[in-house]
Amino acid sequence: MKFTVYLAGEIHTSWREELIDKAQALDLPLEFVGPMTDHERSDNIGEAIMGTQPSSIAKDEAASQINNLRTELLMKKSDLVIALFGEKYKQWNTAMDASAAISLQKPLILIRPENLHHPLKELSNKANVTVETVNQALKVLTYVLD
Amino acid sequence: MKFTVYLAGEIHTSWREELIDKAQALDLPLEFVGPMTDHERSDNIGEAIMGTQPSSIAKDEAASQINNLRTELLMKKSDLVIALFGEKYKQWNTAMDASAAISLQKPLILIRPENLHHPLKELSNKANVTVETVNQALKVLTYVLD
Amino acid sequence: MKFTVYLAGEIHTSWREELIDKAQALDLPLEFVGPMTDHERSDNIGEAIMGTQPSSIAKDEAASQINNLRTELLMKKSDLVIALFGEKYKQWNTAMDASAAISLQKPLILIRPENLHHPLKELSNKANVTVETVNQALKVLTYVLD
Amino acid sequence: MKFTVYLAGEIHTSWREELIDKAQALDLPLEFVGPMTDHERSDNIGEAIMGTQPSSIAKDEAASQINNLRTELLMKKSDLVIALFGEKYKQWNTAMDASAAISLQKPLILIRPENLHHPLKELSNKANVTVETVNQALKVLTYVLD
Amino acid sequence: MKFTVYLAGEIHTSWREELIDKAQALDLPLEFVGPMTDHERSDNIGEAIMGTQPSSIAKDEAASQINNLRTELLMKKSDLVIALFGEKYKQWNTAMDASAAISLQKPLILIRPENLHHPLKELSNKANVTVETVNQALKVLTYVLD
Amino acid sequence: MKFTVYLAGEIHTSWREELIDKAQALDLPLEFVGPMTDHERSDNIGEAIMGTQPSSIAKDEAASQINNLRTELLMKKSDLVIALFGEKYKQWNTAMDASAAISLQKPLILIRPENLHHPLKELSNKANVTVETVNQALKVLTYVLD
Amino acid sequence: MKFTVYLAGEIHTSWREELIDKAQALDLPLEFVGPMTDHERSDNIGEAIMGTQPSSIAKDEAASQINNLRTELLMKKSDLVIALFGEKYKQWNTAMDASAAISLQKPLILIRPENLHHPLKELSNKANVTVETVNQALKVLTYVLD
């Protein structure tokens, strides 16, 4: 049996590559999907396809509908969602994706640095499992797939 | 016919009172519910009921489970959700509640200052309606209930 | 027991008033809701609330999100949907609302002039009941509530 | 991972072939399904199987039940729906299929010529993404599958 | 708290009146709904509303769509379904309604004479409770509402 | 793409073999499942596994729970249900399975001899397609898979 | 707004009366439902209605189907479930009801003595809130309804 994992959240560090490499080294039966991690391409995808938009809000609207389509399509095909919060940015997309996972009844592992525990306490309570590092998430995966 | 509206989001300004007062002045057939808006009481409710906890994370966990119970109970009884993002704080709860509303197929009105349009673009795209002020949200309510 | 009926479709004739009047005369236990029937107000509601938009597409987008919120809110509260197709206009909204009713498992009565039977054959096949006049729809209501 | 795409809408131009050819040229991991595109066969399928019917309405009813079975069976197996509106015909089937996709929570890409933006504004607001050409839809697919 | 009960099944004896009278005598907090019990009116309702049909199959189709609308509307409003099988007729409607109740997760009480136990064994196994008389069904109601 | 078809209904003729043979001859991408067609084995399976039961009702209960498990397991894996009514027996299982298919939103083809149209009119109205012969059902399959 | 609370679990102490009395003293907008708490009547209800059964297993089966009907009917009408585990008995019904509440997405408050924390750890993790006393549950209710 193979499982598909959606990797939501932060796109400015290489945590996805780290997790994927280690999962492969461990030979875990996992396939990974996730958002567009090229930030600039993600922000500009609306204008790249539909042409220049009349305002920055319209540019954002054009991009966000395509990014949301991507998330919706891929998360529905997933068996598990891992969402990682980093130190920077608003990260409302990550909160939105984590909450969508919960509502779609996809099991959710939350990764967040300990110092974010207070603002994330309600989301953490709703997640199946909260850990602090990619390695801990990997250990959870190893255990549930054993 | 009467409708119940859940008012998610910011708890440090009086936007709820403003909205409720104006809705009553307009005689709109609405009943309002929402989160605990006494921030300190919300943060301390776990220890208030279950006693002192061994760590700040345990204190947060005790509080968050009760706050989440409240949100879940009241949002399920609601016909519509209004979520307001302010300028301060992480507001991941607001993003989580807005996303939960979308997933529960509760119509969602998002209120956010224009300058937050970029970090909220995906959430805004998923909301039914995005406006910038409480007054605009009120006009939307007036129209749909006319 | 009281039932709520959503009246979807054509907004340029007075079929809603006719149906409501006759239902009241028959003392049927029904409450009626539906879309904004003031066509101009419906088309302009986005700009009326959010201000002038940069293009006719943006104006339409601003209006449509509010009209869709109205439909979604009111159709969810309904027990039954009646959709009437007239001779004029594209009426894609009517087809969209009728199809949404079917998908939400709300019983659907379709009213259409006989000469539209060919383009509406698939929608008619999915509706619970297809009739040709408001009076026939009224007789169906009378029978099911007897 | 492979995805199945249902191609709803217009059957009088070769947009499906164009899209499928280009998707194959790009080696996208997609399989395509859709309605019967032989218009005459679609209209006559009821009588072809069940024999001559007593009226044109009965002939339409016999055909539509089989066409609806096809749509329902194939759309349920799909991960994504693309619906294209052309300039001609009532196209209520296309609106019905697009709305069914939304209700089944299948991500929906709407393709429509710009001049149809007004009558399609509510449907466009509910679609995940609205574009104007097959090529733009293809670019969306390329991006979400990258 | 009040409960609505749908009384499915046989329409040629007065079991509904008996059950309703006794429930009222016991002051049970119940409201009852059900199918049209005037057999002739039920069979003819299609032609009564849509006019003479070209064949007996078309007459049946016209009637059945209205009877199904009635069942669907009323069963959705119900908290509990009671289905009674008698000795005569095919009673496939009763089996269909009982199965629909199970699928809609409406609790189901089946009433059937003991000698029908073999042909009804699978349906009986899926029902919540199977009894042999109206009085036994009434005792079940009395117990669960106590 | 491959489809799974559940063949519900009559078990005393060889209509399943006929349908399966012809489907294979036509190379249709179909896999078939269905109930236990050895009538005696189906009736006795409870006692065969759990030992002699104290009464014929208990024997029926023991068998029916296993037969229902089989139907539930296999119907959930199916994309389409075909239900055939014959001339003999009560066939309440067939009506129950057909109704379950409708409620599970599995497309349903009903096969029944013309002379059964009256007692089956409501079930026929809820089925996607009603035909009279196995060959007609096969033609429907050929068309929707073309 | 009024809420209905299902009180699952132990039936050999007066915790329900205590909770209900205190809730009324606090004027909380709550209505309470629950299982039959007369243990003997609950065990004998099958035979009381259907007559003496041939074995103790058959007697249990007759009773359990009626008790399950009661639970299913009342839990579906509830907004919140409170499940209390005591020190005695297997209490598998309580675990079943608590799990059913979670699956039905009814918010769940678990009350259990601290010394049962180990065998109840998985259920406690799935409950919204776990407390140790009726008074603590009451404080949770007071907070969420404030």
Added chain:
Amino acid sequence: MKFTVYLAGEIHTSWREELIDKAQALDLPLEFVGPMTDHERSDNIGEAIMGTQPSSIAKDEAASQINNLRTELLMKKSDLVIALFGEKYKQWNTAMDASAAISLQKPLILIRPENLHHPLKELSNKANVTVETVNQALKVLTYVLD
């Protein structure tokens, strides 16, 4: 067609190995999943991943969230659940998992020694099939897959 079976319940005997071996000997098209059966590892998994916890309750909470993630992930991928109750321990997890299977509409086979029939009567009534031995469960599987 292949089926996945989740084996819930007792982890202190080798019933899983026995069932799996016999199923393989019979060449049944089944794949088996289940909980962590190394009791100590299951109890300690939280601390093994997240480090020493401040109390035994916190240790249990840390472990249970990971065990629940495992159950949720694997049960969702399953077509059928078999739950075995033994003579020892509280086994509230088994009752919780069996009830979750019912609520997720996964067919459920319950295995329990005859002497547990009274405390398990309600759960048994909700299961699809109740048997007393692994061999009987195997015979049920053999029959439904024949």
